[in-house]
Amino acid sequence: MPKLIFRLFLTFIVFVGIFILIQKLLTPESFGKYGHYRANSLDDNKMRTSFYKGDAKCTECHQEVYDLRETDVHSGVRCESCHSPKIDATTDCKVMPPIVKGTIKFCAECHATNPARLKKGVPQLDFKEHYEKQNCIECHNPHAPWELKEN
Amino acid sequence: MGTERKLNNRRKFFQTSAALVGGTLLYALIKPFEALAQPKEEEIKTDQANLAIWGMGVDLEKCIGCGKCAEACKIENKVPKEPFYFRTWVEQYTVKNDGTVIIESPNGGIGGLKQSVPDEEIFKSFMVPKLCNHCTKAPCVQACPVGATFISPDGVVLVDETYCIGCSYCIQACPYGARFMNPITKVADKCTFCYHRISEGLQPACVEVCPTDARIFGDLRDKESDLVKFLQVKPTQVLKPHLNTHSRVFYNGLSSEVK
Numbered sequence: 001m002p003k004l005i006f007r008l009f010l011t012f013i014v015f016v017g018i019f020i021l022i023q024k025l026l027t028p029e030s031f032g033k034y035g036h037y038r039a040n041s042l043d044d045n046k047m048r049t050s051f052y053k054g055d056a057k058c059t060e061c062h063q064e065v066y067d068l069r070e071t072d073v074h075s076g077v078r079c080e081s082c083h084s085p086k087i088d089a090t091t092d093c094k095v096m097p098p099i100v101k102g103t104i105k106f107c108a109e110c111h112a113t114n115p116a117r118l119k120k121g122v123p124q125l126d127f128k129e130h131y132e133k134q135n136c137i138e139c140h141n142p143h144a145p146w147e148l149k150e151n
Numbered sequence: 152m153g154t155e156r157k158l159n160n161r162r163k164f165f166q167t168s169a170a171l172v173g174g175t176l177l178y179a180l181i182k183p184f185e186a187l188a189q190p191k192e193e194e195i196k197t198d199q200a201n202l203a204i205w206g207m208g209v210d211l212e213k214c215i216g217c218g219k220c221a222e223a224c225k226i227e228n229k230v231p232k233e234p235f236y237f238r239t240w241v242e243q244y245t246v247k248n249d250g251t252v253i254i255e256s257p258n259g260g261i262g263g264l265k266q267s268v269p270d271e272e273i274f275k276s277f278m279v280p281k282l283c284n285h286c287t288k289a290p291c292v293q294a295c296p297v298g299a300t301f302i303s304p305d306g307v308v309l310v311d312e313t314y315c316i317g318c319s320y321c322i323q324a325c326p327y328g329a330r331f332m333n334p335i336t337k338v339a340d341k342c343t344f345c346y347h348r349i350s351e352g353l354q355p356a357c358v359e360v361c362p363t364d365a366r367i368f369g370d371l372r373d374k375e376s377d378l379v380k381f382l383q384v385k386p387t388q389v390l391k392p393h394l395n396t397h398s399r400v401f402y403n404g405l406s407s408e409v410k
Contacts, residue, residue, distance in 0.1 A: 028314065031298070034303075034304055035301060035302075036298040036301065037299070037300075037301035037314075038313075038314055041309065041312075041313070041314065042303055042309070044311070044312065044313065045303075045309050045343060045346040045347065046346060046350045047347065048228075048346075048347040050227060050345070050347055050351070050353065050356075051226050051227050051356075052226075052227055052353075052356045054353060054354075054359060076362065076363070076364060078359060078360060080223070080359060080360055081360040081361070084222060084223060084226055084360070085226060109218065109219070109262060109263030110215055110217040110263065110362060112263060113266075114216065114243075114264065114266050115245075115266055115270060115275075115276040116215075116216060116243055116244075116245075116264075116266070116276040117215045117278075120214075120215055120363065121363070
């Protein structure tokens with residue numbers, strides 16, 4: 001083999017070697033285990049804290065409210081649909097209770113008249129006609145809306 | 152001279168042929184042992200066959216546009232309230248009598264959607280919750296230059312936050328507008344089907360809070376799951392089927408106005 005070709009070959013080998021070395025160093029751990037991504041990222045995505053705990057967690061303390069809710073039309077609505085957890089107190093409802101004031105604005109999120117909501121089984125109200133000056137919870141029990149409170 | 156060259160030629164020919172044949176034989180011998188170098192690959196493939204394939208059904212006949220899902224998503228995934236980025240949001244479509252289509256989604260539907268068109272002008276009106284469609288052939292995954300976004304073995308399109316370089320190619324590639332640049336982490340962000348929740352056996356936050364059960368989440372491989380039953384009972388469609396993304400979010404009652 002001529003010296004020139006040998007040197008060229010040697011340089012080529014060295015370059016390929018350096019390339020492989022750099023690639024090894026720069027490729028993060030577990031990259032390519034399942035595909036063209038870092039497999040550990042799956043665990044990173046799993047490791048986040050969840051704020052919504054589900055009805056099962058709420059009923060540990062508030063079983064009677066749950067039972068009341070199941071008797072009326074709000075039975076399909078989950079606790080946290082209205083009582084959303086507070087983000088700054090993480091998940092401990094004792095630190096920051098997720099109280100809902102039951103204002104017209106809040107109830108109107110679901111119950112205000114909207115042509116796209118008709119025939120979907122959710123009662124629609126024109127809140128200007130329906131007791132404009134009172135909060136909804138002054139008459140309605142939010143957990144059992146058809147049990148009207150006596151005024 | 153002449154004979155010497157001839158001999159030399161012949162020798163060289165034999166040498167080259169021997170090297171070629173020997174090389175081929177050697178390769179053929181080594182080939183079956185290649186699997187030894189990467190023995191895990193086979194195991195993983197069999198593992199994946201037992202995993203769930205997550206999907207979501209959205210029943211537009213039930214959605215009332217209260218925006219609880221969008222609100223819950225922001226809380227669960229710590230998406231900043233402002234600027235107005237959403238992992239999931241609700242759009243209100245209004246088709247007027249003259250055929251014009253109005254699409255509204257103020258604050259992603261958080262706080263309940265309100266109709267801005269007077270009743271007498273409306274031909275029809277409906278809500279459409281939107282989220283990442285978790286495509287089987289995801290354009291965003293193909294666009295990512297570093298492999299920071301990927302389809303997980305259980306069929307969820309995820310973002311590797313530590314590996315993303317924030318080039319936002321994926322945001323441009325997404326035909327559904329489901330991705331955004333998170334202003335806090337400065338990397339691409341998107342719906343993950345609440346991957347931390349579903350891997351614990353919980354439902355995604357938007358499904359958890361939906362008061363009318365308009366969202367159905369489940370395993371597409373599990374024939375007993377609510378989602379598979381929903382797909383069997385309802386005539387569902389996916390968004391932008393012509394793009395061949397094979398998305399895993401199925402809509403019931405989708406009108407042709409939705410794009």
